[in-house]
Amino acid sequence: MSALNITVTPADGLIDRPRRIIVTGAAPGEPVQLSSRTLRAGVAWQSSARFIANATGHVDLSLAPAVDGSYSGISAMGLLWSQKPEQEGRRELFHQDVQQPLVTTLHAHAMNGNAVADAVLVQRLCADGVTRREIREQGLVGTLFLPPAATETGADQDSYPAVMILNGSGGGINEPRAALYASHGYAAFALAYFKAPGLSDYISNTPLEYFEKGLDWLRATVAPLNDFVAISGQSRGGELVLLLGAIFPEKVSAVLAYVPSALVHSGQSACDPAIGREGPTWLLNGKPLTHQWENNRHASWAPFDEGAPPQRNALAMLTALQDKEAVTKARIQVEKIQAPVLLFSATDDGSWPSSVYAKMVNDKLKEVAHPYAVEWHDYRDAGHAILFPYVPTTQISYAHPISQRIHTGGGTPAANAQADQHAWQHAQQFLKNAIAAIQGRAIFMRKEVS
Numbered sequence: 334m335s336a337l338n339i340t341v342t343p344a345d346g347l348i349d350r351p352r353r354i355i356v357t358g359a360a361p362g363e364p365v366q367l368s369s370r371t372l373r374a375g376v377a378w379q380s381s382a383r384f385i386a387n388a389t390g391h392v393d394l395s396l397a398p399a400v401d402g403s404y405s406g407i408s409a410m411g412l413l414w415s416q417k418p419e420q421e422g423r424r425e426l427f428h429q430d431v432q433q434p435l436v437t438t439l440h441a442h443a444m445n446g447n448a449v450a451d452a453v454l455v456q457r458l459c460a461d462g463v464t465r466r467e468i469r470e471q472g473l474v475g476t477l478f479l480p481p482a483a484t485e486t487g488a489d490q491d492s493y494p495a496v497m498i499l500n501g502s503g504g505g506i507n508e509p510r511a512a513l514y515a516s517h518g519y520a521a522f523a524l525a526y527f528k529a530p531g532l533s534d535y536i537s538n539t540p541l542e543y544f545e546k547g548l549d550w551l552r553a554t555v556a557p558l559n560d561f562v563a564i565s566g567q568s569r570g571g572e573l574v575l576l577l578g579a580i581f582p583e584k585v586s587a588v589l590a591y592v593p594s595a596l597v598h599s600g601q602s603a604c605d606p607a608i609g610r611e612g613p614t615w616l617l618n619g620k621p622l623t624h625q626w627e628n629n630r631h632a633s634w635a636p637f638d639e640g641a642p643p644q645r646n647a648l649a650m651l652t653a654l655q656d657k658e659a660v661t662k663a664r665i666q667v668e669k670i671q672a673p674v675l676l677f678s679a680t681d682d683g684s685w686p687s688s689v690y691a692k693m694v695n696d697k698l699k700e701v702a703h704p705y706a707v708e709w710h711d712y713r714d715a716g717h718a719i720l721f722p723y724v725p726t727t728q729i730s731y732a733h734p735i736s737q738r739i740h741t742g743g744g745t746p747a748a749n750a751q752a753d754q755h756a757w758q759h760a761q762q763f764l765k766n767a768i769a770a771i772q773g774r775a776i777f778m779r780k781e782v783s
Contacts (some may be wrong), residue, residue, distance in 0.1 A: 339441050340454035347516055348435065349722045349757055351409060354394040356450070357439045359386035364444040366402075368394070369397035369412040369454075371437040374425035378725055379418040380404070386443075404747065413437065413454075414750035416725040424728045426720075431458045431512045432465060445460055456723065458509050460516035466506075468522070474532050475482040475524040476508050477554070478515035495520040495557040495767050497547060501568030502536060502603035503734040504528025510565070513721060517761065520555040522547065527603070529737070535605035535735065536569065540616045544577050548584045559771045560586070563764060568684060568717065569614075572598060574696065576615065576622075578670035587767040589675045589760055590608075592682055592717050593695035596663040599626045602646065602736040610634075625663040631655035643730035643741040645683040654689065667694050673706040673770070674698060675763045677756045679715035683729075683743030686718065706770075708763060712752035716744025721757040726750045 337358040343350065359365050368381035382402030384392045395409035403415035418424075423671045427435070437454040459465070461479025467472065480493055498517045502509045504527045511523035524547045552564060563586055564575040571593025578588040597615060604610045613621030626632050648712035654660060667674070678691035688711050695709045712719070716729060726749035730741040742753075 337355050337441055337448040338445050339439050339450045339557070341439065341452050341454045344453065345455040347460060347513070348724070349513060351723070353409065353673065354412070354454075355391040357390060358386075358448065358450070359390040359443045360445060361386060361388050361390055363390070363446070365392050366442040366444055366661045367394075367412060368440045369416060369437050370440075371413075371416060371435055372427055373418070373435065374423075376423045377419045379419060380416040382412065382415075383444075386690070391526065392441075405407065406747075407495075408747070409732070410750075411624045411724050412439070414726045414753070415746060417727045417755070422731070424731055426724045427458065427509045429507045432463075433706075445568070446486065447753075456457070456503070458512040458516065462514065463515045465512070469531070471546060471550055473550055474506070474529045475522055476506050476511060478508075478511045478521045478523070479555070479765075480515045480518045480520065491526035492558040492560040493518060493520040493558070494554055494555065494764070495522065495551055495561070495763070496563040496565055496721060497544075497551055499526070499544075499564065499570035499573050501566070501698040502601065504534075504603065505650065510721070513519045513691060520551070520557060522551045532549055533605070535600070535608075536603035536614055537605040537608045537612050538616055538621070539614060540619075541576065543602075544573070545584065548577075548581065550607050559768070561768055561771050563587035563589060563767065565591070565760075566587035566593070567719065569594075569598070569603065570598065571687075572596075572665070573615075574669070575665045575667055578672060578674070578727060579666045580617065580669075582669055582671040585670070585672050586771060587675070587764060588670060588773070589763065590691075590694075591677045591719050591756070592679060592684070592687040593690060593694070594685060594687075595665055595667070595690040595697075596660060597624045597665060598663075599621045599624045602733045602738060602740075603737075610758075612755045623662045625653045627659065629653050629656045629659040632659070636755065637740075643683075644738055645743070646740055647683055647685045647743070650685040654686070660711040667697055668701040668703070671705070673694050673763065673767045674703070674707040675709070675760065678709070678711045678754075679717060679719065679721050679744060679752060680711060680713050681715060681743040681745075682717045683741040684717040689777075706766060707765075708759065710756060710759060712748065712755070714745055714748035715752035716749055717742035718744070718749060719752050724753065726753065758764040
């Protein structure tokens with residue numbers, strides 16, 4: 334029998350690139366234990382699974398089912414999404430410096446002959462040449478990532494389509510997603526709006542004009558290709574990007590709403606305690622927007638507060654949906670959006686009923702015959718945390734970073750991993766289609782003028 338060996342193809346690449354992991358040199362039918370270990374923000378995450386070598390002594394993770402361990406069935410990247418932290422409760426998936434790669438050590442053990450082998454798999458958020466710049470100007474707090482000169486969008490060195498990325502109720506600056514967008518050829522601006530240097534610690538009373546300023550700053554700074562500026566947000570950020578598209582339609586080229594709400598919500602778990610979770614979140618011209626909980630005759634926190642742990646915030650949100658008059662007053666007027674819209678939702682969303690909300694948005698856009706592309710992807714058995722591929726999806730219940738209340742985002746690790754992969758692929762294609770549509774209109778207009 335030849336020596337045990339692990340090959341990873343490619344061994345080094347962007348985090349969203351699938352890898353082929355193959356073990357060779359085992360005896361036919363021999364059980365082979367494979368494990369992974371990755372240091373993430375100073376904490377080790379690990380997984381393991383057992384496989385049976387095929388007739389040639391190979392274990393190809395894209396073909397061989399895991400018979401037991403951290404995951405089951407066939408998943409080429411299962412050893413990564415099934416990882417759990419050695420230190421309980423940790424959720425940081427990336428290093429504080431997103432320009433530093435994630436390095437995973439793979440270890441194989443042929444269980445009959447005791448042969449072993451090791452390999453390394455490297456995942457990067459930043460492609461070579463991506464630049465990072467902290468933004469602390471005009472009252473804006475965020476990070477701008479610019480792509481390398483050669484991009485897959487075909488833009489020249491000085492002109493790229495742009496995307497502004499907004500976090501949810503955890504606040505902060507979403508550098509990982511922005512870095513990855515820049516690696517795919519976008520000028521990516523991760524804009525914070527609370528829980529970041531110089532900003533409030535809470536989401537309450539956030540002025541929407543702040544985001545308008547962010548859009549204007551991004552355009553003035555990077556001069557986007559064909560003036561294309563998309564906005565992407567998840568959770569409260571998903572609610573926010575729908576709002577921004579409706580309120581500032583002329584400034585938004587595409588809307589990507591991950592697990593969004595169709596309604597304006599109160600401060601909820603990210604509220605300023607002095608204002609309370611039923612206080613306003615968004616201000617426009619200094620006045621709070623009407624939100625779902627306001628004068629709602631059926632809304633109750635009891636299903637969340639008194640539910641069995643881990644608690645589901647979505648159960649409280651469902652009570653508020655019973656008051657149709659309050660829902661109508663709080664509905665985001667998505668029909669005012671003048672851009673393509675992409676919606677991602679999950680059927681087991683524990684944070685709020687994103688499937689119900691996304692359907693409301695999709696139905697309204699159908700009703701008004703929205704003249705731009707609309708896509709809605711609803712992921713069965715998945716939960717609230719839809720990110721991008723090949724990161725751990727196992728931390729489903731956690732303490733909310735603002736309220737510290739323990740709750741569940743819902744879903745299963747396998748379903749969440751599938752949603753991560755599918756959603757990112759569709760987000761990339763959606764943006765390419767939106768850019769192509771604008772380029773087509775620009776060419777048509779130039780021909781008309783000439």
